[in-house]
Amino acid sequence: MTARELDEDDVRIRPKRSSRPRTKDRPDYSEAILARIIAVDRGRSAALIEGTDVILTAMKARELGKKSVVVGDIVRIVGDISGKLDTLARIVAVEPRRNELTRTVEDDAGMERMIVSNVDQIGIVLAAANPEPRHGFIDRALVVAFDQRITPLIIMTKCDLGDPSEFLSAYKDLDVESIQIQRGGDLTPLRQHLAGKRTVLLGHSGVGKSTLVNALVDSANRATGVVNDVTGRGRHTSSSAIALELNDRSGWIIDTPGVRSFGLAHVQRDRVIGAFSEFAAAIEHCPRNCSHDEEECALNTMITDPNSLARLVNLRGLLREGKLNS
Numbered sequence: 001m002t003a004r005e006l007d008e009d010d011v012r013i014r015p016k017r018s019s020r021p022r023t024k025d026r027p028d029y030s031e032a033i034l035a036r037i038i039a040v041d042r043g044r045s046a047a048l049i050e051g052t053d054v055i056l057t058a059m060k061a062r063e064l065g066k067k068s069v070v071v072g073d074i075v076r077i078v079g080d081i082s083g084k085l086d087t088l089a090r091i092v093a094v095e096p097r098r099n100e101l102t103r104t105v106e107d108d109a110g111m112e113r114m115i116v117s118n119v120d121q122i123g124i125v126l127a128a129a130n131p132e133p134r135h136g137f138i139d140r141a142l143v144v145a146f147d148q149r150i151t152p153l154i155i156m157t158k159c160d161l162g163d164p165s166e167f168l169s170a171y172k173d174l175d176v177e178s179i180q181i182q183r184g185g186d187l188t189p190l191r192q193h194l195a196g197k198r199t200v201l202l203g204h205s206g207v208g209k210s211t212l213v214n215a216l217v218d219s220a221n222r223a224t225g226v227v228n229d230v231t232g233r234g235r236h237t238s239s240s241a242i243a244l245e246l247n248d249r250s251g252w253i254i255d256t257p258g259v260r261s262f263g264l265a266h267v268q269r270d271r272v273i274g275a276f277s278e279f280a281a282a283i284e285h286c287p288r289n290c291s292h293d294e295e296e297c298a299l300n301t302m303i304t305d306p307n308s309l310a311r312l313v314n315l316r317g318l319l320r321e322g323k324l325n326s
Contacts, residue, residue: 029092032076038243058089071241072117099148116200116254121151125203129161139314143275154178157208170307173278195250205258213255217244276315
């Protein structure tokens with residue numbers, strides 16, 4: 001059949017596009033239930049309905065786009081909220097965050113990775129030995145804690161292997177509390193600091209975070225590992241963050257994977273300096289636009305205490321580095 005022989009019934013006519021104007025209205029989820037994210041794994045989240053013991057499995061709605069959902073988020077959920085096995089609800093909104101614990105990824109200083117949100121306290125966990133503690137990690141964690149107005153708490157584990165008193169003396173002039181714990185020792189002082197708070201545990205692999213969690217939460221069953229004798233580094237035993245309620249239900253702890261780097265490229269320079277509050281008086285005598293790493297810097301002559309000098313080295317290192325990793 002030639003083109004001329006085509007009957008009009010044989011011609012496909014594309015349907016007209018709707019002349020109905022597109023609406024800018026968005027669905028109203030104000031009546032959706034509120035829940036707190038307690039775990040995220042491969043796109044699925046476990047969410048605890050506020051004021052109940054019901055835990056839902058939920059996935060992020062498409063309309064949230066690239067907005068991430070992390071442990072600690074308060075979210076609005078629709079769909080099946082029964083919490084029964086094999087049911088799936090939908091996260092349609094993330095409420096404004098009170099604070100965010102974020103680090104810059106090691107291999108890309110421009111990329112931030114949020115760890116948790118809406119916490120009251122950061123438990124900075126280090127071992128007195130095996131692996132050896134490092135001031136740099138504490139200083140970075142303190143920068144983020146002060147920047148986000150989160151109370152820091154230094155937790156020293158494995159104190160039966162060494163006395164951390166000299167190490168901790170670097171922070172004696174700061175308003176930062178610390179706890180020393182021996183393996184198998186009494187955890188009452190730690191429980192007192194955790195009561196009534198949501199605390200995220202942050203530390204390198206092998207320092208004993210998961211061991212602490214297992215001691216504080218009977219049902220945790222977090223995998224524990226050992227430290228490599230050659231590298232001095234621990235093996236990652238926690239693959240994702242998870243929030244767990246303490247045995248006495250007095251508070252929550254969030255166990256996180258061990259970190260090998262904690263970049264601060266996302267934190268503004270002035271905020272980094274502000275985390276070293278013991279230098280504030282000396283900095284007032286610095287020349288205008290002082291980089292705090294030059295010959296005329298007042299810190300060179302006004303800071304003489306050995307512990308403060310060690311902190312000054314860390315501050316200058318943070319300000320000097322292009323990629324602020326520990």
